[in-house]
Amino acid sequence: MKAAAVKVVSPETASSGTASPAAVERSVSAALERWTPEILGLSHAIHADPELSGQEFRAVKRVSRLLRSAGFSFDGPQPLLPASFSARFGTGELVVALCVEYDALPAIGHACGHNVNAACAVGAAIALASVADELGITVKVLGTPAEETSGGKVDLIGEGFFEDVSLAMMAHAGGEDVIGGSSLAMGMWDVLYEGRPAHAAAAPSQGVNALDALVVAQTAIALARQQLPPGSVVSLIVTEGGSAVNVIPERARASVEMRSPSIKNLRIIEERVRRCLEAGALASGSTLKVTPTGNAYAELTQDRFLSEAYRDAMVARGRAVAFNEEPVASTDMGNVSQLVPSIHPLLGYDVGGAAHHTAEFAAHGSSASADRAVLDGAFGLALAASAAASDPRQRERLLGGRSR
Template identity: 90%
Template sequence: MSAALERWEPDILGLSHAIHADPELSGQEFRAAKRVSRLLRTAGFSFDEPQPRLPASFSARFGTGELVVALCVEYDALPDIGHACGHNVNAASAVGAALALASVADDLGITVKVLGTPAEESRGGKVDLMDDGFFRDVCFAMMAHAAAEDVIGGTSLAMGMWDVLYEGRPAHAAAAPFEGINALDALVVAQTAVALARQQLPTGSIVSLIVTEGGSAVNVIPERTRASVEMRSPSLKDLRVIEERVRRCLDAGALASGCTLKVTPTGNAYAELKQDQYLSEAYRDAMLTRGRAVAFNNEPVASTDMGNVSQMVPSIHPMLGYDVGGAAHHTAEFAAHGSSASADRAVLDGAFGLAMAASAAASDPCQRERLVKG
């Protein structure tokens, strides 16, 4: 596998740099998907029939073994700041692991399945692929995520997202304000209610709300306002509690103002991440041979649709560290480091770690039986 990574190194790093230089938003990663698919075809991967219905996704495989390992390839960027979450590193390390595993697939008796999983930053493309059955034959799933340091074992927060629309009736704000039904009032009441409710939410919960439309002119009573709400919690169970309470806060705005309310979920709810202990330890051991000391830390880190995958099949989602100059995720400063020499080394090391973890599981009779039987 090391030899395979060395052989494919220019292509793997070229893929990382190309995706980094050409950021595409969630659900629109068509060029990234084509780049990955082209490399996989060159390496002898076949593409499943049918393909996923989700735009910018794909399903490819190599080998015919009963132990099916899925490598999840993320490649979406963020508006205005590009790959500020390092998904070019995520994509290239997963593809590198797939190429390494393909070189020993027959020896290990495995099938290497590569899934292009778009829209992680928005609707959660992995959940759509799950719903459409593309994880049904998978025994375990893997990917690594760009970060400032190497960490394994962490969890994530469950997350739900809503679009909120209040509609009232416009009127002249000076001549006849009493004829209007103020949609901005509804949103102010709701936002205030959410702020007050935070104290009683389950521990570790986070509710974020932004106004995306607040009116058109200062002398017109706003007839329409919109907001985006994001709710996070340590588990899906607690998330349902938050959703119920936030919905009551939104209802309060409509009741107080006389407006109508429409709440639309945006994308899929994200489950909390659950990482497989054996695969985590095998990954850590492999990374030690690359000179990387990977820390174990079970603290929740943001939210990911890989959490949903991990609730279905054994999974790992280690954080893959490189020098980001102290920058935080989702900043332009973080994005600037995504094609550095340090990031390139992380891509190759992460690919090796994932491939070796899969190899260890495939070579251990007890683990193999556990994973095949599910």
């Protein structure tokens, strides 16, 4: 039997319609306690049934079912992007978006903890729904697929689903609690060289060696690294390099990933790498085709007020939260943060010292420690949004679309 939608009205609610912080905290805690079985059940179900980027249809059904049972309605029209959705609760002018990630990795499942991310965001949304009227907010939940590959949040930005959003939030699974960190801007390319095959011993001069083009390009990129902006990372793997040793390779293919502390510097790196790739084509006589794979990710900028409010709430739950501004990895939440004030804290639980994107990390995703992180993170996100909605200065800032 599904629980009824939670609606808590406190006697401490002021006549203006704004609840006191103590009343909000009690309502948020009560909502989370009431919905704990469903929230943790969602985390466990997604963890046990991993789906790859852009194919997270069962996860969407599970999340949608829970949101409907909590009283959320689904927007019309829905996003065109597969495995995405948009739902909301409330009618307040301040729109709080919770971003729900749920994609897994090939072969190793939820090795980035997106089941924890999803359940935490949904839990925060349900908790905020319990105080939506008192705070004058609309709680918007966006299903954001394919964070690991093409960047679904960027597509949802393009479709206009962040246009009414005042602030955006999510927490990401990790081995420790960290707030304030940035991420690296990132671009990814598929690189294809095409030449002409020939017998490698009988008629090598009649061939055009596509693999030679790739070797030249890879060498040029390696030499260029010294002159790239500080913090730049260029990674390249060869995915195709010929079919037989006695045949001049007609095709060679590579995947290139470029990262930088800012989208501005990323564009510089992309231009340098492209010239290196063109050098390979010129030297070998091959043709070159460069195709972006997915959307470019911008760097993450976390809102200071929301970060501090989140940290205060997590400390109140007995958690130690570190503050860090160093860039770590890459996320399409960075693109959201360039559009609206956002937070994307790391949500810590016992992962046995394992690193992200390993089978060992995935094994800890439905543990008691992970479950506690889901509920604590939901509490922290809900209270951070509540603090901003209740503070007249911050509310005005967020409604005006200004970052601090």
